[in-house]
Amino acid sequence: MDRLSVMKAFCRIVERGSFAKAAEDLGVSAGLLSRDIKLLEDSLGCTLLNRTTRSMSLTEHGEVYYKEARELLDAFDRAEDRVRSGAGSLRGTLRINAPYSFGLEVLSPLLPSFMDRYPDLELVLAFDDRVVDMVEGGYDLSIRVRAELPDSALRARSIATVRQSLFASPAYLEAHGAPGTPEELASHETVSFLMSDAPASWPLTGPGGTHEHALTSRIRLGSSLVLRDMLIAGRGIGSLPSFLSDRAEKSGALVRVLPDWSLPERHVYAVIAARHGADSRTLAFVDHLSEALRGSG
Incomplete structure (x- = not known):
């Protein structure tokens, strides 16, 4: 029995949730996978998977084996891939x-240096604010900016933290005044983001504890770039991530509102479909992005 191959097969079965799907991914028969897992269980002296005709689940021993096997396989892949990427x-x-x-504000400026570093690599970059099906779309990597990710068959790495704050233009604040407390937001025009983790409210934390401000915005947008433009144009108060607000705030086009109050931080996740695994191309891009985000401070 090829221990490494069987370990990979076991992890693929767990991540895909069935022998049939794992067999399809690996290009072998489900019967062969079943036989190999039985041999693995016999060699370990315990049952790893509870199997019936309709369901499959990990045993307690299976959970331990999967966790350790996944870490070993990831380390093995990283060792090989780093050597390949380091060799250019x-x-x-x-x-x-x-x-x-x-994509436009952060990734776009990084692409030329990445492509210069790997001149034989081809790149396809698609922008979509919706959460896409990576397997169906054929993507190797998906960048997601979220407060947290739901559990799934995807492997994710958090590579940066994004501040989220409230902003308005100087003209708006001069005309309407600046709110001194979260409760005073109720008397202001707000602009909301439809694709937010919580599109109907702003959960604020500050000196007075927590405050959940329910949004009744007249303007609700599906693009945070357009939202930023509307705030600069004086259409109200809105929430922006730091990668969109930093330049506008430094230039004076936007002013932070309720600076002592904060919204939940968001994270930049590099998400990889488990069925694909992280190859050298994916790891190279994630490393390139991570280095750039660290450098931007």
């Missing part, structure tokens, strides 16, 4: 999906 020998096509605003 990346080839093939890397397919990435990212939100519009993050």
Whole structure:
């Protein structure tokens, strides 16, 4: 029994939730996978998977084995992939999906240096603010900016933290005054983001504890770039991530509102479909993005 191959097969079965789907991914028969897992269980002296005709679940021993096996396989993949990427020998096509605003403001400036570093690599970058099906779309990597990710068959790495704050233009605040407390937001015009984790409210935390401000915005937008433009144009108060607000705040086009109160932080996640795994192209891009975000401070 090839222990490494069987370990990979076991992890694929767990991540795909069935022998049939794992067999399809690996290009073997479900019967062969079943036989290999039985041999693995016999060699370990315990049952790893509870199997019936309709369901499959991990035993307590299976949970331990999966966790340890996944860590070992990831370390093995990283060792090989880092050597390949360090040698500058990346080839093939890397397919990435990212939100519009993050893609335009953050990823776009990083692409030339990445492509210069790997001249034999082809890149496909698609922008979409919706959460896409990575497997169906054929993506190797999806960048997601969220407060947290739901549990799924995807492997994610948090590579940066994004501040989220309230802003308005100087003209708006001069005309309407600046709210001194979260309760005073009720008397102001607000602009809300439809794709937010909590599109109907702003959960604020500050000196007075917590305050959940329910949004009744006249303007509700599906693009945070347009939202920023509307705030600069004086249409009200809105929430922006730091990668969209920093330049406007430094230039004076936007002013922070309720600076002592904060919204939940969001995280930049690099998400990889478990069925694909993290290859050298994907890891190289994630490392490149991580280095750039660390450098931007």
